[in-house]
Structure formats: C-alpha cells, structure tokens
Amino acid sequence: MNVQTNSRKQQSITGDLKLSISLCYYICFCFPSHSRHGTNRANGKAMVGGVALLREASPSPWSVLAGVAAALVLWWAAQVLEYAWWAPRRMERALRAQGLRGTRYRFLWGDLKEESRLTAAALARPVRTDRPHDVFPRVSPLLHRVVQEHGKLSFTWFGTTPRITITDPQLAREVMSNKDGCFLKTKITTRVTKLLFGGVAILDAEKWAKHRRILNPAFHTEKLKGMLPAFTAACSDLICRWENLVADSVGSKELDIWSEFQSLSGDVISRAVFGVSYQEGRRIFRLQAEQVVRVTNAFKTNHIPGFSLLPTENNRRMKAIDRETKTILRGIIEKRHEAMKNGEPTTTRDDLLGMLLESNMNYTDSDGKSSRGITLEEVIEECKLFYFAGTETTAVLLTWTIVVLSMHPEWQDQARDEVLEVFGQNNPDLSGVSRLKVVTMVLYEVLRLYPPALFINRRTYKQTELGGVMYPPDVMVMVPIMFIHRDPDLWGDDAGEFNPRRFADGVSKACSDPGAFIPFSWGPRICIGQNFALLEAKLAISMILQRFAFELSPAYVHAPYNVLTLHPQHGVLVRLRQL
Numbered sequence: 001m002n003v004q005t006n007s008r009k010q011q012s013i014t015g016d017l018k019l020s021i022s023l024c025y026y027i028c029f030c031f032p033s034h035s036r037h038g039t040n041r042a043n044g045k046a047m048v049g050g051v052a053l054l055r056e057a058s059p060s061p062w063s064v065l066a067g068v069a070a071a072l073v074l075w076w077a078a079q080v081l082e083y084a085w086w087a088p089r090r091m092e093r094a095l096r097a098q099g100l101r102g103t104r105y106r107f108l109w110g111d112l113k114e115e116s117r118l119t120a121a122a123l124a125r126p127v128r129t130d131r132p133h134d135v136f137p138r139v140s141p142l143l144h145r146v147v148q149e150h151g152k153l154s155f156t157w158f159g160t161t162p163r164i165t166i167t168d169p170q171l172a173r174e175v176m177s178n179k180d181g182c183f184l185k186t187k188i189t190t191r192v193t194k195l196l197f198g199g200v201a202i203l204d205a206e207k208w209a210k211h212r213r214i215l216n217p218a219f220h221t222e223k224l225k226g227m228l229p230a231f232t233a234a235c236s237d238l239i240c241r242w243e244n245l246v247a248d249s250v251g252s253k254e255l256d257i258w259s260e261f262q263s264l265s266g267d268v269i270s271r272a273v274f275g276v277s278y279q280e281g282r283r284i285f286r287l288q289a290e291q292v293v294r295v296t297n298a299f300k301t302n303h304i305p306g307f308s309l310l311p312t313e314n315n316r317r318m319k320a321i322d323r324e325t326k327t328i329l330r331g332i333i334e335k336r337h338e339a340m341k342n343g344e345p346t347t348t349r350d351d352l353l354g355m356l357l358e359s360n361m362n363y364t365d366s367d368g369k370s371s372r373g374i375t376l377e378e379v380i381e382e383c384k385l386f387y388f389a390g391t392e393t394t395a396v397l398l399t400w401t402i403v404v405l406s407m408h409p410e411w412q413d414q415a416r417d418e419v420l421e422v423f424g425q426n427n428p429d430l431s432g433v434s435r436l437k438v439v440t441m442v443l444y445e446v447l448r449l450y451p452p453a454l455f456i457n458r459r460t461y462k463q464t465e466l467g468g469v470m471y472p473p474d475v476m477v478m479v480p481i482m483f484i485h486r487d488p489d490l491w492g493d494d495a496g497e498f499n500p501r502r503f504a505d506g507v508s509k510a511c512s513d514p515g516a517f518i519p520f521s522w523g524p525r526i527c528i529g530q531n532f533a534l535l536e537a538k539l540a541i542s543m544i545l546q547r548f549a550f551e552l553s554p555a556y557v558h559a560p561y562n563v564l565t566l567h568p569q570h571g572v573l574v575r576l577r578q579l
C-alpha cells in the first residue's frame with residue numbers, strides 16, 4: 001500500500017496545491033478584471049482580459065491585497081480539509097484495501113464523541129454481580145464493541161488519526177520492542193500529558209536512551225534495599241492510623257481504602273524520592289492528583305490543533321498546577337544539588353533524588369567519553385514523572401487487591417496464613433518478602449484482571465510492516481493490556497475468573513504465550529519501577545494482613561473505570577476488623 005499510498009498522497013497534495021494555486025491565480029488576477037473590465041466578462045473572455053490586464057496595466061493595491069487575503073483563506077481551508085478529511089479518508093482506504101476492518105471515519109472527531117457517549121452509558125450501569133470481574137465492556141466499551149464487530153485486529157479513530165488495535169502478543173511484542181526503530185511514543189498523548197509528566201516516559205531515541213541510563217542505577221534491587229525503611233515507615237503510619245480508627249469504633253470500621261492507598265503511595269514516593277524532605281513532596285502529590293483528572297478531561301478536546309493554547313478554565317488551571325509543581329521541585333532539587341556539591345553527609349544519597357543526581361554527575365556516554373548529564377529542568381521532569389508513575393499505579397494495584405481478597409475470602413485467609421508463617425508479627429524484611437508465594441500469585445492475578453495501565457500507545461514513525469500489513473507513518477498503534485490479559489484463547493476458559501493458582505509455576509507457565517502478561521509493558525521500555533511497585537505492594541499487603549481482616553461494605557459498588565489508570569468510580573468502602 002505504502003509506496004503507492006504515499007505517492008498517491010503526494011499526488012493528491014500536489015493536486016490540492018495546484019487547485020489552490022489555480023484558484024488563487026484566478027482570484028488574484030481574474031477577479032479584478034471582473035470588476036474593472038465588465039466588458040471582458042460580458043463577452044466571456046475573463047481570462048484573456050486578466051492576462052491582458054497583467055500586460056497592459058497593474059491592478060490597484062486594494063485588489064491585490066484582497067486577492068492575497070482570499071488566496072490565504074483558500075490555502076488555509078485546503079490545509080484544514082487535508083488534515084481533517086482528505087488525509088484520514090486516504091488512510092482509511094489504504095487500510096481497508098489490505099483487508100483491515102474498523103469504524104468509518106467521522107469528520108474531525110473520529111470516534112471520540114462516540115467513545116464518550118458509550119463510556120457515559122457504560123458508567124451508568126453497574127457490573128453484573130454474577131460475573132464481577134467481567135469489567136472490560138464497562139472500562140473500554142468502544143473497543144469491546146469494535147472487536148466484536150470487526151475482529152481482534154481492527155481500527156478506530158482517535159480524532160483524525162487511525163488507531164490500530166494489536167491484540168496478538170507476538171505482534172504486541174514487536175511494537176513494544178520498537179522493531180527497527182519504527183514505533184515511537186504518540187505525539188497526541190505527549191502534548192497534553194506533558195503537563196502531568198515528562199521525562200523518560202515521553203522521550204524517544206538517543207534522548208530516551210540517555211535518560212534511561214541515568215535513571216536505571218537508582219532502581220536496581222540493591223538500591224531498593226536502602227529504601228526499605230522508607231517504605232516500612234509509610235506503611236507503619238497507615239497501619240497506626242487504621243488501628244486508632246478501629247479502636248475508636250465498636251467492632252469494625254468502614255474506610256474508603258482508595259483514598260487511603262492514594263495517600264500511602266504518595267507518602268511512599270515522597271519518602272523514596274526525597275528522603276528526609278518528604279513533607280515538602282506531599283503538596284506535589286495533591287497537585288498531581290488534581291492534574292490527572294484535568295488532563296483526562298483535556299483528552300476529549302485537545303487533539304484539535306491549537307485547542308491547548310486557548311485560555312479555557314481547564315487549560316489555565318492545568319498550567320498553574322504545572323508551574324507550582326515545578327517551583328516546589330526546583331527548590332528541593334537546588335538545595336540538594338548544592339549540598340552534594342559542598343560534600344555534605346552522604347545519607348541524602350539513599351533516596352531516588354540523591355541517586356539520580358549522583359548517577360547524573362558520573363554520567364558517561366555509551367562510547368565511553370565523558371559527557372554532560374541531564375539539566376536541572378530535565379531532573380525536575382523526571383521527579384514529576386516518579387510522582388505520576390509511582391503514585392497512581394501502585395494505589396490502583398493495592399486497592400483492587402483488597403477488593404478482590406474481600407470478594408474471595410478463601411484467598412485472603414491463605415495469603416494471611418503465609419504472611420504470618422513468614423513474618424509472624426514482625427515487620428517484613430527483604431528475605432521474607434522474596435519467599436511470599438501466595439501473595440505474589442494473588443498480586444499477579446490482580447495485575448492480570450485489573451491492570452493499572454490499560455493501554456500502551458505508540459505511533460508509526462515511518463512506513464512500517466507489522467503482521468503482513470503495511471502501515472503509513474503517523475498511525476497510532478494501541479496494545480490493549482486488559483483485553484490481552486482476558487483473552488480466553490490465551491488464558492483458557494476461566495480467563496474472566498479470579499484464579500491465582502494459574503501463576504503457581506510462575507508467569508511463563510500461566511498461559512499459552514508468556515508474552516501475554518504485560519502489566520508493566522515489555523522490552524526496552526518496560527516499567528523502570530516494577531520492582532519498586534511490587535516491593536511496596538507486598539510490604540503493604542503483608543502488614544495489613546498481619547493486623548486486619550476485611551470485607552466489602554454493603555454500600556460498595558464495584559465500578560472500575562479508566563482515568564489514565566483503572567480507578568474505582570465510587571471509591572472502595574471496606575469494613576476493617578482488627579485481629
């Protein structure tokens with residue numbers, strides 16, 4: 001398709017340009033001849049008159065100006081039509097010509113309006129109580145419908161951009177491993193999400209490689225050991241607060257664990273990133289929580305060029321939040337940098353910021369030559385990213401784990417028995433954590449059914465072959481994690497059920513294709529914080545199981561929905577009973 005499509009595209013663009021130029025010529029030169037040389041028009045020789053005019057007399061400055069303005073308007077209109085109609089229609093024809101099926105392109109909005117309508121309708125309905133884990137149609141109603149109607153390899157429209165759904169794990173791996181450097185981060189997502197996070201997650205090519213090399217050492221398992229006290233301190237604070245709340249009430253206490261876990265993971269990340277100055281980091285966590293909701297709203301409109309520049313209330317507030325976050329971070333980082341330069345005590349190097357600054361100071365290019373690391377502004381962006389990536393996702397994992405263990409009390413009991421056997425009433429340590437088999441199986445099964453990140457999005461950077469189909473540049477490619485995690489062809493007939501036993505012999509034996517378990521993505525861009533997140537989750541769940549039994553409140557409504565990550569729509573009310 002592509003060579004032809006591209007040459008067709010070129011021809012079409014050239015054709016459009018020719019049309020615009022001809023029209024401009026006519027307007028610039030023939031239109032004045034109409035008004036000023038009526039006799040020429042009357043005898044039907046406008047063009048001849050225009051050319052004669054050119055030869056014999058110059059047009060007035062006003063008519064030239066009007067002509068230029070009209071030409072500009074026409075040129076602009078042609079650009080808009082090219083962007084919002086001709087280009088998407090050409091891409092659609094090219095995809096269909098190769099046998100791909102999908103939704104019909106709709107002017108400018110593509111499927112965005114339909115997606116909003118379907119999502120609003122899905123969110124108004126609760127999940128069926130007889131199949132509580134069957135949440136995909138609610139979380140992603142458009143994709144659910146499209147796969148049923150058009151098959152597993154199909155396309156939808158993100159505004160004017162075709163979005164290909166890749167559900168085959170083999171092909172998904174090619175996308176995630178960035179085969180031949182063809183798949184980059186999506187531009188559409190990046191423009192809006194920059195206000196929420198930047199850094200390594202939105203970079204590509206050499207810049208990405210450099211940032212990733214500087215960050216990697218901070219996330220080594222060895223370094224995580226040093227952060228254990230910070231994790232334990234944050235979890236102990238949570239447990240202490242819960243114990244006081246239960247003690248003040250008779251028998252059991254109802255709590256919204258969603259907001260509890262958001263604070264916990266905000267606290268953990270503040271301590272892990274900033275060490276002793278973690279109190280200052282807490283304000284960032286609150287600002288980021290508001291920014292997530294605002295950025296999600298902005299997705300509905302900000303794909304339209306120029307929309308993010310309009311001074312709407314949402315746009316202004318998002319920019320203000322971003323400014324405040326950066327100011328707080330700049331203050332903390334500058335202080336720390338100064339302290340390190342002056343050789344102040346090394347304790348501050350045990351946190352993520354200290355390790356990042358140290359790795360940055362020692363940075364050497366891959367060719368071995370010494371080179372400058374990343375700038376202060378780039379360090380700020382990385383810290384902002386830690387907040388987003390490390391807070392929301394882990395809070396989501398902990399929340400759904402408590403929900404699912406409440407729905408399946410037999411697994412709650414098994415997990416508690418294991419925790420008590422390994423740690424007794426002591427605080428968890430690293431060697432004990434590595435022996436937790438049931439807890440690990442439960443966490444994997446929760447990550448399978450309720451993956452915090454639902455999609456991995458990329459765009460084709462150039463003409464790209466994938467699974468026998470040629471895609472033009474700038475097509476969006478989406479790997480739907482939750483869909484792949486629930487595909488009965490990969491996981492068997494009980495794919496929709498909670499069964500941690502499937503992970504008893506490890507991830508590689510849990511399904512027919514080991515690459516089908518991708519909660520942390522795969523390949524070079526795999527989540528840098530996965531060990532961090534799993535350690536935090538294992539510590540928190542162990543400490544909770546040691547001290548409390550829990551069940552869902554009768555008021556709880558099971559309603560997962562997608563707000564960049566998989567939130568509970570109405571919070572999660574849980575009844576806690578101290579053991």
Ligand code: HEM
Nearest residue numbers: 200201389390393394397452453520521525527528529533
């Ligand atoms: C349960 C918890 C977590 C889940 C499910 C998760 C999931 C993911 C996924 C799916 C990606 C890949 C996105 C893509 O390829 O487009 C990713 C990337 C990333 N995550 Fe996580 N994450 C979690 C926790 C964390 C934590 C705790 C941190 C840091 C403290 C972190 C930092 C990052 C960073 C920096 C990237 C970008 C890596 C790159 O592009 O090279 N994540 N995460």
